[in-house]
Amino acid sequence: MAIAREAEPVSSLHEIREAGLDREDLLGMYRTMLITRGIEERGHILYKQGKIPGSFYTGRGNEASSVGVATAMGGDDVGTPLHRDMGVHVTRGVEPWRIFAQYMGRADGPTRGRDGNVHMADSKLGLLAMVSHLPAMLPVAVGCALAFRIREERRVSVGWFGEGASARGDCHEAMNLAGVRRLPIVFICDNNQWAYSTPTHLEYACETLADRAQAYGFEGVVVDGTDVLAVYREAKRAIEKAREGGGPTMIESLTLRMEGHAVHDDAFYVPKEMFEEWAKRDPIERFRSWLRENAALTDDEEDEVAASVKKLLADAINRAEESPLPDPSSLTEGVFATPEDLDTPHHK
Amino acid sequence: MAIAREAEPVSSLHEIREAGLDREDLLGMYRTMLITRGIEERGHILYKQGKIPGSFYTGRGNEASSVGVATAMGGDDVGTPLHRDMGVHVTRGVEPWRIFAQYMGRADGPTRGRDGNVHMADSKLGLLAMVSHLPAMLPVAVGCALAFRIREERRVSVGWFGEGASARGDCHEAMNLAGVRRLPIVFICDNNQWAYSTPTHLEYACETLADRAQAYGFEGVVVDGTDVLAVYREAKRAIEKAREGGGPTMIESLTLRMEGHAVHDDAFYVPKEMFEEWAKRDPIERFRSWLRENAALTDDEEDEVAASVKKLLADAINRAEESPLPDPSSLTEGVFATPEDLDTPHHK
Amino acid sequence: MAEMTYLQAISDGLRVEMRRDKRVFVIGEDVGVYGGAFKVTLGFQEEFGPWRVIDSPLSETAIVGGCTGAAIMGMRPVAEMQFADFISCAWDQLVTVAAKQRYRAGTPVPIVVRLPSGGGFSGGPFHSQNPESSFAHIAGLKVVCPATPEDAKGLLISAIEDPNPVLYFEHKHLYRRLKADVPEERYTVPFGKARVHREGDDVTVVTWGAMVHTAGDAAKELEADGVSVEILDLRTLIPWDKKAVLESAEKTSKVLVLHEDTRTGGFGGEIASTIAEEAFEHLDAPIVRIAAADSPVPFSPPLEKAFIPQVDDVVKGLKELAAY
Amino acid sequence: MAEMTYLQAISDGLRVEMRRDKRVFVIGEDVGVYGGAFKVTLGFQEEFGPWRVIDSPLSETAIVGGCTGAAIMGMRPVAEMQFADFISCAWDQLVTVAAKQRYRAGTPVPIVVRLPSGGGFSGGPFHSQNPESSFAHIAGLKVVCPATPEDAKGLLISAIEDPNPVLYFEHKHLYRRLKADVPEERYTVPFGKARVHREGDDVTVVTWGAMVHTAGDAAKELEADGVSVEILDLRTLIPWDKKAVLESAEKTSKVLVLHEDTRTGGFGGEIASTIAEEAFEHLDAPIVRIAAADSPVPFSPPLEKAFIPQVDDVVKGLKELAAY
């Protein structure tokens, strides 16, 4: 018995314009998706070159979903994106060179070398840095929404979680509190069908995770996560509903994790046919076709965006490599905050 | 949209016989309910007399539910009853004098004075002692079911939780694991409408908690917790289904907590009319009427059981008061188990 | 000045801050209509409304995680655990998210978690614990343990002001037993400054929370023997006043460290080993630790009494030290 | 004897027990088809089937709580945390249920939680921690930290045999770096018996886990200066071998306590203060503690190197002690 609503694809430029995006916006999203993938592809190369310490994760296959949701967010909205959601950081304006600096543990990365990978965020852009422990940021995202509710601000919080992490207690406590208090939050489930090597039927036993929204008294929606416009439209609806006092929504965005869990994992446990099938639905290729069919994307435009992204990323890597490694003598700096740290726009 | 099934009342002696209980069983249950209430009433007096240290909790209003479920359990089944479930201990055969000894912190209570209240269990009777932290025993109950499943035993685990405690992550993780692995477990929600002073609408936002079973891929049932026979029948069905490999069930048993959260709490926050309404549905009185109407319970029988229960409890208190306080020199004994501790039927 | 119990002083501190600063709000189980299990927030919901005094579901993780998010959005949340023991359910949120967020991401997390802690009234294993040592080991958390009504108010206000996650351990056994004059106006008591509870020359006791008073009673008994005991009330464990401790150790050359948390791996070890390392040349006797036994907190009165350090235990320890 | 890495020795110990005792089963994230994040259980599911090598949902609380229930029903569960860091999500189950059940209810809880821990490879704040001190403070839990392949196997078998909840910290940085001869048959290494990693006369180092090897390298450097260093590998923190430590302290009169967990409130304080209390008369110098800095584990190599005690740090500490 399915309980959640299944979202339809977006059919035309007209329809998406009604949802708030003009052609320029769409080209911008396309560019952002290219940058997102480009950052991770180049990161992978840097990793193989030994320039990135530790491990390395990508969100290949999730570019539409992360960019779609982030595009739907308002400037004052906030979010807690995860390790497959690079597109959120890029959409919100984190400069790629800082991301490379983060990857490489440099002093100019958003965490100043203190954390790695996509464990980062620019709080000035309304993002909160993820922790490894999944989905520990969901209660935190709910807390942001609580602050908005207390202050009666028209702001919305967006909390991401993976389908695997849905099994953890934090997910439940967060959604339950949000539901009881009808807080302005949207929960985005990145359902990429695998939690490391574990398939969904060993993670949950309901039909769709979005069905669970009912357990918390709000609406659940399933959307094709390879369709950036459908994701955008559903996220936009849910965010504006939350903004208007309509309470939370859970959006389950269905994709496939197109690579291993991390670089060391060849994903031998994922059936080959599954990769083949989903490769046909590559979110970037899919959006490119849509733009050609529905928004008259030209060869010239395509070339231009490809070239500009290429240059952007090359420059970004160079700039990141110029960033120094952190000074070991700074090791214990910032373990505790000082009163001046509270002197930020958020904390006023 | 309600998803769970609502259970009907039991209409006749014939019907309940089909569910496995004859008249003698019913009289036994009636007696057990009287003992259950009697233990708590006398405990309350002992508390006021200063003979019970710490705090004191009762399950008034929950006698039908706890006795009904425990009666449905098989001898080799196990369970993790809570602070409103005295009836489970009594049904499974914990001698009342040991319960009074527990209350009074004596050496012969099931925890030998190490814990108080109904934080106790006789593991030889298939019960596991609750901890305060709610509902931390649910994952443990699931673990029992896991052991049965691994060993392919036809045994069932029963895990209790309050509607308030349903908000905690442990509840979610336990049910999710049980659902994914279709373990032989039955979850009993003691929904007494209050979590200390907090009403249900501040604890959860779905229609009934039993609706949540769907989120974990199993069946949910709502039953009137003041009707011992309906509770029994539903618990029996669910337990036997689990025993046959049918996986978990969640049973939400609806009652009202007829006293304060604990003795110090006068429950001023519960509307007076609510108490009045539910007092009419007192589970013991209700069962007594049912027995008179449907099972020809006689005055003599009533008097006899009342007198025998009275004597049992009076003797029990005397015996408990003879039990010594624990020797302070035993303070750190048993912090760690010894290999001999594993020499129990369970651990073989 | 007004006479207040330790509990009233906590309420007063919280009320003062909530009146002064709209960003301060309270969240916890039964803190609203009921006024909290110990009635610290009695009447608060009437005064501040249901969105500044929030009755939460039974969800310690959501409470602490929620406070973290709200704090990052500029609020000053004060969470109440119904009993300190239940903070174990939010361990991950504190240790993984709140404690590390400033260091990693530069985002301060100014939250206060109020923790009614301590034993002495047969609360049993889950309503009596003093888990401060566990948190004192986690970099990024501050740990506060007031021993007097005046400190209870001033340290709570400091905790709310502090830009970090602060665990505020309020000892249940002091709630109504202690009464003292407390300034009515707003004031802060700084973190990391020990209070000399009693001056003395022969032996130093380093302690905090309810044990300050146990030490005080023991010190009085030693007067008869002509032994002069100095008692340092640390007030805060993170940061702790190493300077004051080392100075007192240098003065008396004999130190007893006393706490109600369990002994092995307790914070007493940190203090004793720091003294042993940094005041080595000044010590005339081994540093003695007295702490609760390495067991859960037992329910039955004779066991609980054997578990929690008693005045007699401290007297014995002090006498042995004095005679060393 | 067979040459095995530290990691292979762990696998071997687990396999031996699973073959011998049907009650032993493994549960954790990705332990089945994938063989575990570090491949400790590679091939186990083929051999023992999906109900003895259980791929669990991402649910640390359910894993540990589930093990507790299964143990009480007579099984011998071995849980794997994907990284030790994630045990914070099961803190409550361990501390509240597993640790206290024997004492309260008389029910032993024989579970083992395997914890891939430790840093040194830019795992960052959440994949590098050594949270052993936090657990060593909780009465009712045992804590095991093998430093060699032989101990890794023998201590794991002891842990599975033990009737208590055991936290088994396996150091990731030793997994493939250490290789040694390990008996092929089943054997146990007793808890609470330190191993003399190196005999010496002038200074004692008390340590465990990967730091044993850091101390070993430092000791070699001190040879040139004619300083003879004794290294005690504690092997288990709860119980810890106080007797061996005090004897070595009496012999050398100078002790350095070394650990990779963070310093403040770390278990080093327990050891140092015990020595200071019980071997006071024998000490010729203050006991020195060297430990990780009081911060999260930083990601970037220069920071991480500054965070984790290095051979140079230990050399410096030993030289100062020797010269005292």
Ligand SMILES: Cc1ncc(C[n+]2csc(CCOP(=O)(O)OP(=O)(O)O)c2C)c(N)n1
């Ligand atoms: C609490 C916790 N336990 C274990 C892990 C280790 N781990 C990292 S990612 C992962 C799988 C997560 O699956 P999912 O939530 O579906 O996210 P995905 O990686 O597929 O995007 C696991 C088990 C973790 N990060 N947090």
Ligand SMILES: Cc1ncc(C[n+]2csc(CCOP(=O)(O)OP(=O)(O)O)c2C)c(N)n1
């Ligand atoms: C984790 C946790 N937090 C807080 C408490 C304190 N507490 C004890 S009972 C209770 C209310 C429980 O409500 P419910 O689950 O509905 O059970 P009831 O007492 O109504 O039977 C609370 C908050 C607790 N026991 N455990």
Ligand SMILES: [Mg+2]
């Ligand atoms: Mg996934």
Ligand SMILES: [Mg+2]
């Ligand atoms: Mg209730």
